[in-house]
Amino acid sequence: PGVGPGPGLPFLPGCAMKDPTKTSFHRSQTLDFKNGYAFSRLPREGVGGDTLFANQLSQDELDDLCTKGTTLTYGVVKRTPPSSFAPPFVAYDKKVLKFDAYFQEEVAISAEENYRIRQVGIYYYLEDDTMCVIEPKVKNSGLVQGKLMRRHRVPKNEQGDYYHWKDLNLGIDLTMYGRTYRLVNCDSFTKVFLESQGIEVNPPEEMVSDPYTEQRQTPVQKPTVPAGPDPLRQFLTYDTKVLRFYAIWDDTNCAFGDHHPCVIHYFLADDTVEVREVHRRNDGRDPFPVLMRRQRLPKIFADKNKNFPSCVLEITDHEVQEWYSPKDFAIGKSVTFLGRTFLIYDCDKFTQDFYREKYGITDFQPVDVNKKQTEKAPQVIPPYNGFGIPEDSLQNCLSLFPKPPRKDVVKMLENNLKVLRYQVALESPVPEDKNRRFILSYFLSDDTIGIYEPPVRNSGILGGKYLKRTKVTKPGSTPENPVYYEPSDFTIGSTIEVFGHRFVITDADEYVLNYLERNAESFPAATLQSVRDHFRPRQVVVETASSGFPKKDLDDLIVEVQKELKLHHEPFNTRKFHEAFHHFDTEGSGFLDKTRFLNVCDRFHVPTSTILLKKLIDYCSCGEDKVNYRDFLLAFPS
Numbered sequence: 001p002g003v004g005p006g007p008g009l010p011f012l013p014g015c016a017m018k019d020p021t022k023t024s025f026h027r028s029q030t031l032d033f034k035n036g037y038a039f040s041r042l043p044r045e046g047v048g049g050d051t052l053f054a055n056q057l058s059q060d061e062l063d064d065l066c067t068k069g070t071t072l073t074y075g076v077v078k079r080t081p082p083s084s085f086a087p088p089f090v091a092y093d094k095k096v097l098k099f100d101a102y103f104q105e106e107v108a109i110s111a112e113e114n115y116r117i118r119q120v121g122i123y124y125y126l127e128d129d130t131m132c133v134i135e136p137k138v139k140n141s142g143l144v145q146g147k148l149m150r151r152h153r154v155p156k157n158e159q160g161d162y163y164h165w166k167d168l169n170l171g172i173d174l175t176m177y178g179r180t181y182r183l184v185n186c187d188s189f190t191k192v193f194l195e196s197q198g199i200e201v202n203p204p205e206e207m208v209s210d211p212y213t214e215q216r217q218t219p220v221q222k223p224t225v226p227a228g229p230d231p232l233r234q235f236l237t238y239d240t241k242v243l244r245f246y247a248i249w250d251d252t253n254c255a256f257g258d259h260h261p262c263v264i265h266y267f268l269a270d271d272t273v274e275v276r277e278v279h280r281r282n283d284g285r286d287p288f289p290v291l292m293r294r295q296r297l298p299k300i301f302a303d304k305n306k307n308f309p310s311c312v313l314e315i316t317d318h319e320v321q322e323w324y325s326p327k328d329f330a331i332g333k334s335v336t337f338l339g340r341t342f343l344i345y346d347c348d349k350f351t352q353d354f355y356r357e358k359y360g361i362t363d364f365q366p367v368d369v370n371k372k373q374t375e376k377a378p379q380v381i382p383p384y385n386g387f388g389i390p391e392d393s394l395q396n397c398l399s400l401f402p403k404p405p406r407k408d409v410v411k412m413l414e415n416n417l418k419v420l421r422y423q424v425a426l427e428s429p430v431p432e433d434k435n436r437r438f439i440l441s442y443f444l445s446d447d448t449i450g451i452y453e454p455p456v457r458n459s460g461i462l463g464g465k466y467l468k469r470t471k472v473t474k475p476g477s478t479p480e481n482p483v484y485y486e487p488s489d490f491t492i493g494s495t496i497e498v499f500g501h502r503f504v505i506t507d508a509d510e511y512v513l514n515y516l517e518r519n520a521e522s523f524p525a526a527t528l529q530s531v532r533d534h535f536r537p538r539q540v541v542v543e544t545a546s547s548g549f550p551k552k553d554l555d556d557l558i559v560e561v562q563k564e565l566k567l568h569h570e571p572f573n574t575r576k577f578h579e580a581f582h583h584f585d586t587e588g589s590g591f592l593d594k595t596r597f598l599n600v601c602d603r604f605h606v607p608t609s610t611i612l613l614k615k616l617i618d619y620c621s622c623g624e625d626k627v628n629y630r631d632f633l634l635a636f637p638s
Contacts, residue, residue: 024048092126097165097193099124100185101174102208113212120148122174122181124165126193129153131163133176149176169194170202182208238268243351245329247342248369249277249291259371262291262342264335266326273297273324275337297324297337327359332367345369384479389471407446415444420515422490423507423588424451435459435586438466438503440496447471447484451498456583472498487516488523491530506588508534557615561635564608574636577604581629590630597627606636 028043046052099122107113120135132151153162154176168174174181184205194201243266251257261278275292279285298320328335334343345367355361381397384390395402420442426433439452448469455463475497477483485496490512496503513535516528565572580600584592592600597617606613620632 022048089127095126095189095193097124097126097168097190098122098187099168099170099183099190100207101181101183103179103181112215116212117208117210118143119207119210120181122183123151124163124168125151126165129162129164131176133181165194166197166199169199170204172202184208235269241268241350241354242266243268243326243329243354244348245344245351246346247335247344249340249342259369260291264329264342264344265294266324266329267294268326271296271323271325273337275342292337292340298322299324299328326354330361331364343367343369381480390473390479390482412445418444418515420444420487420490420512421509422505422512424496424503425506425588427495427502427504432460436461437506437582437588440490440503440505442485442487442490443469444487447486449485449498451503454579454582456579467498472496488527491527492534493530507590510535557612557619558635561608561612561616562637564612565636572607572636573604577606577636578633580604581633585629590628591622591626592629594621594625594627597629597632 025048027047028045030040030043032039032041043052100119101122102117102119105116105118107116118135120133123132123134125131130151131149131154132147133149134147135145137145155161156163156167163174163176168183170183170186172183174183182205184207186201186204191201245264245266247262247264249260249262251260263276263278265274265276266272267274272294273292273296274290274294276289277285277291279287279289298315300320300322302319302321324335324337329344331344331347334341336342347364352364355364379397381394384393387393389405391405392402395405422440422442424438424440426436426438428434436453439454441450441452442448443450449467449472450465450469451467453461453463453466455461471484473482473484474489490496490505490508492505492508494505496505508531513531516523516531520528577600580603581592581597584596584600601613601617616632616635617627620628622628
């Protein structure tokens with residue numbers, strides 16, 4: 001090292017002088033040990049043992065050096081970057097101070113405790129300086145526990161200050177909203193944090209317990225019972241052993257009373273009795289299984305004092321002279337329980353074995369308690385009153401809610417839409433009824449009869465439905481055994497009596513003849529022959545009249561007439577056309593004079609060509625004077 005420059009020379013290379021006498025160039029030791037720990041210290045001497053001089057600058061020069069910034073040859077010194085900044089809600093996130101505390105609560109409504117100690121936990125959240133108080137829940141405590149104070153900034157005084165973590169320490173009283181908490185302990189994180197911030201943490205205190213809770217937790221000393229007979233001997237000997245008796249409770253003396261079958265259970269373990277009612281299906285009673293709950297039943301009461309109430313909540317041994325025991329039960333014996341008398345008529349096998357071993361009873365013949373069946377009185381059917389059919393009226397006598405009589409569904413399906421139609425005349429001494437004609441319809445599906453009277457213009461009779469569809473009984477039949485009209489009873493010329501009115505059958509539909517011939521084995525020969533004899537002259541006339549016309553030509557002729565009727569713009573009233581012919585045929589023979597037949601055709605202006613109408617009239621003519629208007633009307637269906 002060189003010697004410092006003289007006055008006026010800068011301390012730069014070339015301006016210093018070396019000391020040729022100096023041979024030591026070692027540096028001073030700056031590391032040392034103290035109490036076993038290594039530490040560094042300032043050098044006490046310079047390089048080579050030179051003396052270190054104190055700072056020889058004046059105060060002004062030192063101040064000037066402090067304010068003057070250092071400069072370098074190649075630029076300005078770069079500033080050191082500022083230290084990283086973290087806001088409190090980031091630096092203290094999820095960091096909570098937890099203190100164990102308690103407070104004393106007065107109890108004014110209990111004679112067993114005057115105050116109550118409640119242990120809580122006080123939580124201080126460093127991120128936003130909020131606090132909350134939580135009390136651990138204790139099962140069956142009867143108190144509203146959990147969060148006693150929600151999390152928020154708690155005011156400290158009336159000046160608007162809030163509690164800070166600097167105000168918290170152990171062994172202090174903390175008052176919040178009029179309630180004083182005693183802080184007794186904290187967790188390790190809280191203690192380390194407070195000490196790191198320079199707060200001296202007080203020593204922890206012992207948590208005070210609730211005196212009433214400690215009293216409840218102390219075991220209750222049982223009173224010492226003097227030695228004597230073992231009260232559990234009977235229970236251990238006869239546990240699960242029950243005597244079962246079958247009995248009848250006669251309740252017929254009461255309104256709506258009856259004989260109730262019951263089962264009596266006698267429990268040998270504690271001499272209690274239980275009565276259960278046996279329910280049957282549709283017996284009309286509520287299904288309560290237990291008629292009398294399991295209890296000890298008194299047999300003989302002791303002499304009661306006049307001041308002793310007749311109704312008590314619980315009967316003790318002081319009021320009862322004798323209780324029911326197994327010796328009081330036997331087959332054929334009546335026992336009275338709480339005002340109800342039960343007749344024992346049988347028991348089970350275990351009960352029989354118990355009485356045989358303990359009491360020596362061997363007779364266990366059951367008592368017959370079955371009711372004698374009373375003879376059912378015969379039902380008297382009242383006479384038929386004339387309303388409706390007898391079968392329908394009979395349903396009112398058989399049930400409270402009458403049902404319609406059963407119908408023969410198979411017969412209805414087989415004979416559906418099958419109707420036998422007859423023309424009948426009313427047999428009456430009244431002259432106005434002489435020319436009245438009716439259509440009698442017999443429905444094969446249910447053997448009912450309906451009568452319809454075709455209306456005749458200017459006859460003075462309205463016409464229409466004369467008898468609605470119903471079954472008609474024959475004269476002389478009784479309401480008990482009604483006999484109804486059948487198809488075999490309808491012959492040409494026979495008389496039918498319908499509810500006091502007599503009708504004579506004068507004609508029948510061709511379907512009647514065809515149906516009787518197809519089912520000839522089901523009808524008498526006289527009925528079929530009567531209809532055949534009625535239709536034979538008509539068939540002879542028709543065959544004679546149509547001998548020159550083949551049947552195929554006749555069908556074609558009818559089809560052509562019907563086509564012309566469809567092409568006509570104005571509708572043709574075929575119904576009135578048919579009624580006009582039936583009106584003039586007073587005898588119902590099906591034939592009219594040719595002159596009257598032509599007059600009817602001219603009056604209705606039949607909308608067909610003259611040639612077709614003349615051919616049809618020629619086909620239906622019978623000789624020179626008669627015309628079969630029924631065959632003619634086949635071309636004009638109604």
